[in-house]
Amino acid sequence: MCGIVGLLVKNQKMRANIGELMMPMLIGMTERGPDSAGMAVFTEPVGPGELKYNLYAPSMEFNWQGLAHDFDAHLGSKVKISSQGNHAILVSHLESATVKTWIKENYPNVHVLSVGQSIDVYKDTGLPAEVAARYDFPKLAGTHLVGHTRMATESAVTPAHAHPFTAGEDWCLVHNGSLSNPNSIRRKLEHEGIAFETDNDTEAACRFLEWRMREGDDLHAALQKGFEELDGFFTLLMGTKDQLALVRDPFACKPAIVAEHDDYVAIASEFRSLAQLPDVKNAKLFEPMPEELYIWKV
Amino acid sequence: MESLDLHKISVRELNQYLHKELPGKGVDKIEILNPDGAHNIAAGMDCPVDIDIRGHGGYYIGGMNKHANITVHGNVGWGVAENMMSGFVRVKGFASESAGATGHGGTLIIEGDASLRCGISMKGIDIIVGGNIGNFSAFMAQAGRLVVCGNAGDGLGDSLYEAVIYVRGKIKSLGADAREEPMTDADYEAVKELLDRAGFKHDPNEFKRVASAKSLYNWNADANQEY
Numbered sequence: 001m002c003g004i005v006g007l008l009v010k011n012q013k014m015r016a017n018i019g020e021l022m023m024p025m026l027i028g029m030t031e032r033g034p035d036s037a038g039m040a041v042f043t044e045p046v047g048p049g050e051l052k053y054n055l056y057a058p059s060m061e062f063n064w065q066g067l068a069h070d071f072d073a074h075l076g077s078k079v080k081i082s083s084q085g086n087h088a089i090l091v092s093h094l095e096s097a098t099v100k101t102w103i104k105e106n107y108p109n110v111h112v113l114s115v116g117q118s119i120d121v122y123k124d125t126g127l128p129a130e131v132a133a134r135y136d137f138p139k140l141a142g143t144h145l146v147g148h149t150r151m152a153t154e155s156a157v158t159p160a161h162a163h164p165f166t167a168g169e170d171w172c173l174v175h176n177g178s179l180s181n182p183n184s185i186r187r188k189l190e191h192e193g194i195a196f197e198t199d200n201d202t203e204a205a206c207r208f209l210e211w212r213m214r215e216g217d218d219l220h221a222a223l224q225k226g227f228e229e230l231d232g233f234f235t236l237l238m239g240t241k242d243q244l245a246l247v248r249d250p251f252a253c254k255p256a257i258v259a260e261h262d263d264y265v266a267i268a269s270e271f272r273s274l275a276q277l278p279d280v281k282n283a284k285l286f287e288p289m290p291e292e293l294y295i296w297k298v
Numbered sequence: 299m300e301s302l303d304l305h306k307i308s309v310r311e312l313n314q315y316l317h318k319e320l321p322g323k324g325v326d327k328i329e330i331l332n333p334d335g336a337h338n339i340a341a342g343m344d345c346p347v348d349i350d351i352r353g354h355g356g357y358y359i360g361g362m363n364k365h366a367n368i369t370v371h372g373n374v375g376w377g378v379a380e381n382m383m384s385g386f387v388r389v390k391g392f393a394s395e396s397a398g399a400t401g402h403g404g405t406l407i408i409e410g411d412a413s414l415r416c417g418i419s420m421k422g423i424d425i426i427v428g429g430n431i432g433n434f435s436a437f438m439a440q441a442g443r444l445v446v447c448g449n450a451g452d453g454l455g456d457s458l459y460e461a462v463i464y465v466r467g468k469i470k471s472l473g474a475d476a477r478e479e480p481m482t483d484a485d486y487e488a489v490k491e492l493l494d495r496a497g498f499k500h501d502p503n504e505f506k507r508v509a510s511a512k513s514l515y516n517w518n519a520d521a522n523q524e525y
Binding site for chain 1 (some may be wrong): 376
């Protein structure tokens with residue numbers, strides 16, 4: 001079992017408070033996912049030609065300024081870095097392959113959580129309330145977000161196994177359910193030169209869909225191939241820089257409910273995560289149908 | 299009437315009160331405020347009382363109900379009135395999956411739509427749905443009646459036993475061994491009585507009957523596993 005939450009804020013004034021609005025949603029999913037939690041939030045984009053990298057260090061006392069200094073010295077390019085404890089956001093003009101390779105070779109303990117112009121990702125083990133406090137979720141600002149609470153069923157409980165998973169740029173996915181053929185998908189993608197970071201089933205779905213879109217499919221076509229390729233149970237919630245997308249497997253084995261309001265669109269595994277949203281009684285509530293793609297644009 | 303507020307007490311405290319203190323107390327009407335999608339509200343009732351839940355419920359609302367008359371003024375999550383024995387459960391909004399699953403008796407009324415697997419393995423309950431029902435509904439339904447005023451999804455009544463389904467709208471597809479049968483006078487009577495019970499105003503003549511062809515009742519060695 002796991003819990004998913006998603007929120008897309010239409011009312012521009014409320015975007016600064018997206019973290020606060022989301023908090024009761026995430027906490028409401030604690031019973032569905034008490035072992036890890038994570039959040040991807042889409043913010044104002046960085047400057048033209050820049051990319052930001054969300055980084056996770058294994059220790060709260062990590063020397064981020066030291067990393068930035070080494071980066072400048074080795075690559076001859078100034079980076080901007082902002083950090084809090086074990087999490088940092090690094091902004092650079094360099095090619096993403098260059099940056100990721102440099103981090104991997106020089107700081108193998110530092111995990112790249114996300115790459116993109118808008119996406120920030122925070123994820124860790126612990127109760128959702130603990131993870132939210134550690135990374136100050138109530139302060140998050142942005143247009144839309146994708147969150148997850150995890151109850152692991154098929155791979156280890158570590159920060160890297162927590163959701164959201166990311167691939168490519170400004171793309172993330174959270175999953176409630178379990179896939180039965182992640183290893184065959186993984187083998188297929190590895191032949192395409194795609195590298196994996198964990199043995200988690202969701203990572204296979206995340207990288208499969210991102211690969212399809214990189215090959216030219218739009219989200220509809222990629223998910224259609226996903227339905228053909230992914231075997232198992234899933235409610236998937238996905239985020240791109242300007243949209244949220246939701247699908248459920250053909251048997252609708254895992255739940256989802258949507259609240260559409262003039263000010264926001266909210267998605268959760270269960271209504272109890274939507275109950276605290278402002279004016280939710282005037283929102284249109286519905287259950288998404290199996291095997292249908294729902295997309296909301298910012 | 300007593301009013302109980304789930305912002306002030308937990309579901310466990312509520313249900314312990316409903317099970318242990320309420321019977322014999324002479325209270326005939328209970329109102330539950332701020333359900334906020336909580337699970338198991340008024341599950342395991344075992345006394346005649348009217349319960350109004352003012353808002354949306356979570357999973358297993360009114361589960362295992364005996365005797366109580368429960369109304370949800372909102373939507374419910376999975377397994378509403380699952381394994382109900384007797385009494386009434388009415389949902390004013392829509393119900394998520396597995397509504398009335400394994401119900402032995404009583405009446406479940408859903409005024410909106412019911413999602414997938416409505417009435418799965420029902421064992422004597424009557425379920426009346428004002429809207430549509432999702433795929434795989436009444437799977438292995440053993441006894442009782444399922445009335446659908448809207449449309450039915452895929453695989454309706456797969457592997458049915460003795461339960462009977464009445465559908466007013468379109469049936470996307472029937473499951474294995476389910477078949478449409480002619481309506482008899484007794485069927486029209488039954489549909490009329492069930493619609494009256496729910497307060498739904500439809501003409502029984504608009505309904506069709508789905509029941510088991512009973513071809514799965516006995517092992518057929520020649521079927522070559524092709525059902």
